[in-house]
Amino acid sequence: MIAHLAIWTRDLERMRVFYETYFGATASPLYHNPTKQFRSYFLSFGAGCQLELMHRPDVPDDTSDPLAQRTGLIHFALSVGSPERVDALTRRLNTDGYARIDGPRTTGDGYYESVVLDPENNRIEITV
Template identity: 50%
Template sequence: MQLEHAAIWCSDLEAMRAFYCRWLGARSNAKYRNAKGFESYFLSFDGGARLELMQWADVSTDPPSAERQRLGLAHLAFTLGSRAAVDSLTAELVAAGSVCVGQPRQTGDGYYESVILDPEHNRLELCA
């Protein structure tokens, strides 16, 4: 069995698409729209993983909190291949205005990781 994709409801679909494509190397399909106002992109990553970014007026737009975890999606983890790559991308993202809620560190379960918030405060683990 294989996970096909994960999905995130977005308030700014275009900003989220641009973030994942620019910073995490995603490749996007053309935008899908239906008659009910639902819009989405599927983003593909090396190795076959996909992320669906979705927007629809009927979904709550209450902003998530950067300070607290919440029920639902906990995080998305992206492997970068080396500690140097984690350190470098973390620094680039912070310099570009992203919020870092977990500085690069060795974790107890064997990862070297940092935690960055995407434009809508979803937690992204950058791992080696």
Template identity: 50%
Template sequence: MKISHVALYVNDLEQMRAFYETYFNAQVNQKYHNPQTGLITYFLTFADQTRLELMQRPDVMQHPHKLVQGYTHVAFSLGDSALVDQLTSKLAAADYKIANGPRTTGDGYYESVVLDPEGNQIELTI
């Protein structure tokens, strides 16, 4: 068994699609639109065939803050600490917020935590 995909509601679908294409080499499927519900989605597929579904729908409300019960982040394993450092630097240079790191955490992970354009946490790990 494996997880097929994780889905994320977003405010700016095109900005988020471009972010994951640009910095995580995601391959994007054709946009899907359901005119009855207003749902618009993209499936993003990464090199290992892991998928992220970005979704936008007019009746979804924003959380007033990001510390809520439920899923909290997505982690990308880059395979090497130098790659974690490089992508963290590249995102910082593009004015994306680095929440912490790169560093070795108390549980032994080498990681940095960056925020995507809508403030969702992404862990970059080895």
């Protein structure tokens, strides 16, 4: 079982609000380690895997060194329960100015999904 996924983020509060607003996440209290200038939230989506949003001012955007810390991730999928909810949330996000990359569609391996970008261009698959 996956306990949590983590994203290094440039704008911690904007990202927290995005996931609360569009995916119904509930954020933990802000954790702050002033010595390391580290801040984070754990976001819960009901049951199962959590998403940790993390910020430290010295973590770069540069992806050239795969062993170094850097912002972002490739993608993760959030289930919304039905094809109709996939469609509705995809439309809402697109109307609110977030990029729709793909779908909604049924993929070759049978998943119904769309792909959108969050405020820092991380890919989210919205699926049943």
